[in-house]
Each structure stands twice: as structure tokens, then as C-alpha cells.
Amino acid sequence: MREETIQLDHGSGGRAMHALVERVFARAFANDFLQELNDSAILPPASGRLAMTTDSYVVDPIVFPGGDIGSLAVHGTVNDLAVSGARPLYLTAGFVLEEGLPMAVLDRIVSSMAEAAREASVLIVAGDTKVVPRGKADKIFINTAGIGVVRDDVRLGGGNARPGDVVLINGTIGDHGMAVLCRREGIAMESEILSDSASLNHLIEAMLGAFPGIHVLRDPTRGGVATTLNEIACQSGVGIRLHEEALPVREDVAGVCELLGLDPLYVANEGKVLAVVPAESADVVLEAMRRSPRGRDACRIGEVVAEEPGRVFLRTRIGGHRLLDMLRGEQLPRIC
């Protein structure tokens, strides 16, 4: 009979763990590299520069409107590779499970990871399974690491923004953070806010295909758009000016944010990309974005300036200027 919850011996390295790996993980992630179940996956030679990244995921709740910790763990790592100009190829997945986690929950999360990996055309080639006693972790934490091959023709980096460049985004901001928060706090809405959690590699391929000379790409995850633009402003030694009336925010997201005293500019996204591009190429990049399913609502939100290097400003609707510092304090813990 099938056990119904995760037990300590599922992390023992012995028979129960091997059975779990074969029955749950290897079956869902099914590919020739993982299937060998050796100490490392052996992968074919890759030509070109490599990109390598990692993120751990501790989101609470583990299932939220629009996604779950499994799909999120694939999207987030795929996106960190994609915004680096890489074609994401291979992921690893490390699981820390809490004793007592229902097997049905694990199954769901693993299927969702497998589905997200298929959608992004990446393979999960190696994994690890640890189990800690009840109360020593919270249900499930997942780490993914990823590698990809960097396009030869791109030179992306947070330090490449130049005065005169414009700032583009592929859609509304704050959706992921507010979807997770509303579910966690039991805030009921007329129509539920959905996370934007999604892989952006196909969108980004289209953008770089349209104009390989994009200066910066970055996914505004924890800390939101304001914090990510602060990173870019610092790394590039430039100022960045946003236009309040140009910022795409869903009405319901704006509503809940106001209610809770949050600013959508500081709320995490998991399916958004910021692009800093030379002004003369902005339209060609925007058009490419809008032709892609994840970029339909793409728009211009601001520009890079020489003044106030290292700082980000918001030009408000009434024409004022507000400094947008990096996020201070912990606005929303365990959001990804």
C-alpha cells in the first residue's frame, strides 16, 4: 500500500528514498540524464559561455492562486538564466521535506515542476531529497540551480544602462506578491488575484532576436521594480526616472496594496522582466514583446538619466518627484 505522508526514512539514503526518487521524482522529471541516477548527470558538451544561477524557494503558502512552490522554483531559475541572455538548458532540484508532508501534496508540486520544465524546454537532470523531523522545516523548501548557454551576440549586465536609454516592462506589477499575500492572510477579493509566475525565456528570446544590443534585462522579483531598478542604477552609475501614470498596475492589486499600506513598486513579481534599451531601439523591442504571449501588455515606464547617479525617482501624476529607495525592512516575508 502507498504511504500517505513523508517519513524520515524517505530521506535516509536507503530503500525508501530510492523508491520515492524512482516513483515520484524520476518518473515526473523523466529524461535520459536523470534516469541514470548516478552521482552527477553527465551532459553533452555545450558551446559558448555558460550562465549558472540558483534560488531557494520557501514561499508560504506552498500553493497559491496562479501557481505553487514547484512551478515557481522552475520559473524563477529559468528567468534568472534568461535575463542573463542564456538559453536555459538544465536544472537541478534539491528538496528539504518536513516529516508528515502529505504524499499527495508532494505529487502535485512535483507534477507542477515537471510541467513548468516542459513548458520552458529545460530538463531537471539531478536532484536530492532530505527529510527533517516535524517542526524543523515548514512543509517543503526547494532549491533549483540552472545552467544555460549564453547567446554569442549579447553583452547584458546590470552595469550597462546609459543615459538616454528607456525602461520597458512586459506587463502589470505586484501580481505575484499580492496573490501570495491575499491567500496567506485570507483576504477575499471579488475576483482572485493570480500570480504572474511564468517562464520568460521564450519572450526574452524574441526580444533579443529583435534587438541583441539590449543593455540590461532583469527580473524584478523580491524587492519589486523599485529595488531592481536601484540595483541597475547603482551598478551602472546612472539615475532612473519612472512615470507614475505609465506604471501598469491591476486595479485589484492597487486596491489591496492601498488597503494594506503597500506600494506595488516594492512587491515581488515572478513573470516580469525589466529591459533597459537604447531609445532608438525601444519600439522594435516593444513590438517583439507584444507579439509574445507573456508580453502582450508590454510598455515603456521610464528612462535612464545622467543626473542623480545611483538613484531612482518617480515622476508623480501631479508632476512631483519622489525618491524610490531600495526596499528597507521586510515588506512581505516568504513571498518566493
Add this chain to the structure above:
Amino acid sequence: MREETIQLDHGSGGRAMHALVERVFARAFANDFLQELNDSAILPPASGRLAMTTDSYVVDPIVFPGGDIGSLAVHGTVNDLAVSGARPLYLTAGFVLEEGLPMAVLDRIVSSMAEAAREASVLIVAGDTKVVPRGKADKIFINTAGIGVVRDDVRLGGGNARPGDVVLINGTIGDHGMAVLCRREGIAMESEILSDSASLNHLIEAMLGAFPGIHVLRDPTRGGVATTLNEIACQSGVGIRLHEEALPVREDVAGVCELLGLDPLYVANEGKVLAVVPAESADVVLEAMRRSPRGRDACRIGEVVAEEPGRVFLRTRIGGHRLLDMLRGEQLPRIC
């Protein structure tokens, strides 16, 4: 003034996190790839097949005789690459920190990782930092993933053991598991048992240099030597016979194991490698092992047989045969 413990905002993605990453992690791991602090590290092209692996580390206690969770997280992943015939090159490090973790403890663990990485000649090129509220994780969990380039001339794999091959090991068994257990349970010994936690890539390079045709290499971590040999016996469809009198076990390890009803053959190692080699090459490999600092006590412990495919047997001192199944149940939770 320097904060004394980890706070939720160290995982916010905002200012506090950036300061922590720069002051603690990037400073200790110091290398040009990490230093860019972009979404992914961009690495030079690597020629040849790639090996890729991951492990999460949840060991309790986080500091134990002979090591800590930081050095362990480097050794373990380096070893999974090395036993795959790869030269380990780059690691990622994902941290899940519990709110309240003393900064001094984090500093110590991070220095220890940095030192282990230097010793193994690998670079930690990307990382991630999440913080969960008090009680939602236990102090610190670390995931490392790693990539390396596989030697052209090797064809290693758990499925390559052949009848007639001999089984070698580079030293005593059960040290890591018993070191962690004794510290955790407060078992006092005359002289403390030290973990064998160590990177084996230099040893393994010497072994493959002496004889590239080694059939199988594997590190007997969780589940111990008996479980790892069961994996090999299954994957290769062969039997494996061990000789009790040939098994190297420290006297104090044997003593505590007997006291607690444990079998050192099932206790985790973190600085040991099992090698399955054609009989005629055993001596040349053994000699290479013994010339290397991590292989001084290398010896032959058994052989591969055609009978009883998929099973491992122990030939006891008095000439009997005992079946050594894979580990069943959880002998020692949170050992790595």
C-alpha cells in the same frame, strides 16, 4: 553597529540583504564571476561533457568534530562531481536561514565554505539568501549545486561493474556519521571521533591518472558502504562480496556502533570513495591512492561476482555469509 543575528529583512531582497551578501558572502567567496552580482554568473566556455549535481545539507548539529555544515556542503558536491570523473569547477550556494541565527555562526560557516572551496579549487559563483521566521527552519540549511568537465577518457557509471572486478576504498568507514551522532547525543569519548568530511577530487584525479579505465567510483554517503554497493550491484546486475576482516573501521567507531546497535557498513561517510576496478589494475590504483593524502589507508575490501546479481554479501570472519541489504528505515536522521 553590526547586527548580531539574522533578521527577516536579510531575506527581503532589499537593502539589508544586499549588504549581507556583499559583506559576508561575496567577500568570503571572492571571485570575479560572483562579484558581478548579476542574475546568473557568466562563465567561460567549457570544452567536453559536463557533469552537474546538487545536494541539500541539513546536518544537525551544524558544527561537529572535524567539520561543519559549510565545509560539508562544499565537500559533498565536489565529491559527487569527482566520482563522476569530472574536474569540479563551479558551485552555487543557496541558503535558507532561520530568523535569529547568530551572525557569528553564519560568518564561521561561510568562512569554512570558502576555505573548503579554495582547497578543492572550485569557485562559488552564484548564491541565494532566504530567511524564514523563527521556528520555520532549523538554524541553517544549505544547498550546493555544481558543474565540472568530465575527463574525455573515462566512462564511469554505476552500471559498469563486472564479475572479477575488485572493490577498493580509501580508508576507514562510518567516521562522519558517528562523529555527528556522538556530538548530537553528547556521547563522550576518550578521544573524539572526527568526521572524515573532505574533498576527494585531488585523490580521484590521481586514481584516474593512474588508470582511466576504472569501472565505477561512488561516494558512500547516506546509507553507507552497504547501501552504495547495493546501488552498484543493482545498476550493474552483479553480486558484490565484502570481506569482514578487510573492512577498515576505527576502534572507537566500532565501539560506539556496537554500543548503539549500529553497523558501520550503514553509517554515512563524507570523505570516502568506493572504486570498482578490473582485478589486473587494482594494484596500480591502490598505489596511486596511497600516495595521496586522502588515500593513505586505501585497501581492498571485496570483489564483484556473477552470482546473486543485485545483491551484496559479507563474508564474515568465521567464514559465514551475511546478506547486506540496502538500508531500511532511518538509521540516523540529519546526518548530512
